[in-house]
Amino acid sequence: MKYMNKSIEELHELLINKEITSDDLVKESLSLSHEVQEKCNAFVTILDEQKGGEVTDNLLSGIPYGVKDNYSTKGILSTGSSNTLKDYVPFFNATAIENLNKAGAIKVNKTAMDEFGMGGTGTTAHTGIIKNPWDTTRMCAGSSSGSAAAVAAGVYPYALGSDTGDSIRKPAAYCGIVGYKPTYGMISRYGLFPFASSLDHCGVLTRSVKDAAIVVDNMKGIDKNDMTSFDSSNINLYKSIDGNVKSKKLCYVKEIVDINRYKNASLELKEHLDNFYRTLDKLKKIGIEVEEVSVDEKILNALASVYVIISCAEATSNMSNLTGIIFGPRGKGDNYIDMMKDHRTKGFSPLIKRRFVIGSYVLQKENQERYFRNAQRVRRLLVDRWKELFKEYDGVILPVSSGPAKKLDGEVDILDEKTQILEEHLQIGNFGGFPSITIPNGFVNNLPVGINITGNCYDDANVLNIAYALESTMNYKGQIAKEVK
């Protein structure tokens, strides 16, 4: 490895000074892609024919990157890691891709993911299980599993992800890298295969906060094709990062991180939470105030159900277009209903089917009030509570998950009731459309763990700046996965 472990700024410098060409970078990235494919099964497609591009003033020009396979890429297979789209080659680009094309960024592969972004394990892709580069017996979490694995393994400085519950921010933590989803609507979702439209965000996985800022600066922008996008031309995230965090205030939620709430807590969990508190001390040292706040446990306990209800309801409707008739492999049958049934029965993994059943159930006339509408009400309560916190604090800081990456042969996708809130709290960032970033903050059992900062809508620059200041107090910026097994 010569260059792909570097940051975007460093690579740009090398390109501008003609110490290296874009072609060289692409070649290296492609060859690393094949290595990581062998080891982690991180990709659906590797674009072997890809060539370097022009180097301009744009920091991303000529630099390779990866695209999660639920982004529509013109002329390039885009499967969402699902058999229902196993041969689908779109004829249009997602707006975010279009924007990166304009910046001169070079895509080199499409990364594998949990099917259509559903699932948090990286085990449901139609191309098979995605493995963690730190320890291939462990998962990357999901759903942006391939992107996280590839960035952590040093295939390129960044890869695109999408985040409906924590699909960027949790894999980032499990892989020891940075995962950032900006405010809802900052990046257009046009061309992102939808999972749950009101929760879906585009975002990025990188190895540093600055890199995340650079990439999102180039992905974002109001889009006439996405009514939920907003004009952020007054925001320049990269330029806003100055490391000045004097008089900034963060809070953490007692009900989520108090070790006494977890009876028979595992050693891993204890260590993870201890590490979290040590990180808070680092923040205090650089002049950031950190306070403990309390949130009504009732609404916190409802969080996971609220997420399941809303996301499954929207998903079952969003994916009704997958019939195998207009696109996707045509099912067998004598009439369109049988053809659709055959296509969907064979195409979807059991996990997705289960979620469709839940989604359908909670939307039924007789259940809608009790489940779907109530879930929307609780969503509102949680968002309101967090917005209240943002009146006083620049952000909420919390540990990601209950520890490092889980074993693949353990019981996957079955929630541990006791630590559920630790596993699920990042979803609040999706409920409110809040900017939210995960950065690595240490190791537990020699495996990376992460910490998350979530701020108020449109306050992305502030959130990134705090994350940058914290990152600068630790040694995990730019880290590449070293196999620990």
Next chain:
Amino acid sequence: MGYIAKIGLEMHCEVSETNTKVFSSARNSYSDIPNTNVRPVDMAFPGTLPVVNKEAVRMALMASMILNCKQPEYMYFERKNYYYPDLPKGFQLTQETKPIPVGIYGKVDFECDNEIKSVRVNNLHLEEDAASLDHYFSSSNIDYNRAGVPLLELVTEPDLHSADEAVSFLEHMRSVYQYAGISEADSKKGQIRCDVNVSIMDENLDEEDPKNWGTKIEIKNVNSFGGVRDAINYEIKRQTELKENGKYDEMEQQTRRWDEESGTTIYMRSKVDAIDYKYFVEPNIPKIKISKSWLEEIRKSIPEMALDRKKKYIEKYNLSEYDATVLVKEKNVSDYFEELVSNNIDVKVAANWVTVQVLGYINKHDISINDFYLKAKMLSTILKALESKKISSKQAKELFFKAIEEEKDPKELLESSDMTQITDEKEISDIVDKVMENNQAQIEEYKNGKTNLFDYFVGQVMRETRGKANPVITKKLISKYLEK
């Protein structure tokens, strides 16, 4: 014992006058080659998103105002989820009654048999049309041109009592949509489609009390006004027979289908089997604030409606009630008439020509006035020539048909042909002299009392001039000659 029918309508009308579809940037245009007005979103390619067409919303709000409905403060769209090949997304974007759609609780007055009737509007909502399907023996063709065309659905309360009332109401609404510039509202193009609810109740019971109402039967798929009339009459007859055979109470609430070929309604499904559409608010469309000032702007821009024009024709132009009614029935006909008037054609002449010649022609040939070759400007040329006595009224009619038949501008025909009337007295006088000299015997007979020979002399002059001589002048000169 007699019965009263209670009839409610769900009238779907395509909004044909926007440039693009309601949630897509594809062109909104009817008569193109199949599957040409299609953007990725119309075929639900993964990752595509709906974008609301503001112009369609403006037109929908205008319709809501004309129907005296209440307009919402915020506008939402909802997904109606079901699978059908004409619906690529697997759901239709529409508006349910909660949160409130583009209009609720309105009231419309309309004329039926010279009486003003009134119907309450439950709601008016804006939605997207589905693709059109053509079914063949073993296959079906899908045309996505229609998928996503804006569609206004108007739902009335069951305030109508007969097929005549229902059809009069629909005709009124068609005129409203046309005059407001919202739609051509042409049922031949499938732009108007109806579902009809019919129930009957004993006539001596209180109609105001819903407890006395009969079982609601919904008839789907009625796509012409004639069909609405026939379906209602058939259903009233069917239900009356059930009453009389004592079987009415066994009839369950149900949906039936109008079958044009057999002229009957056919059972589709019972209310128990009603589809659960799992409505929920479309998350990709943020709620849209409908500002007071925008509403005011829309209200001010509502054009003159048929009844306003009719009043003007009667009071200002002194036209008969009948002529005024005929002229305003179709907006494009009324526009044609008004263009003649604005070209300084005498109002009476214009009205006469439009109601007799123009409508006679387009009705005979079953075409729309939009497809009528002779535009108002061209007819003005003919009528001006007539007024200035350049041509006779017989020639005007000939010119009218000749222009249509040959698809030529009457102005050219007038200049090139010999159709222009001879009004020069000297010229006519010379011809009269010549004709009379050749008919000395007839002049003798005339003078001996065979006065009906006068017309013969006129005919001879006309033959000589191929009909171009001004008949009044000709007659005057012949009289003068004979008196010599």
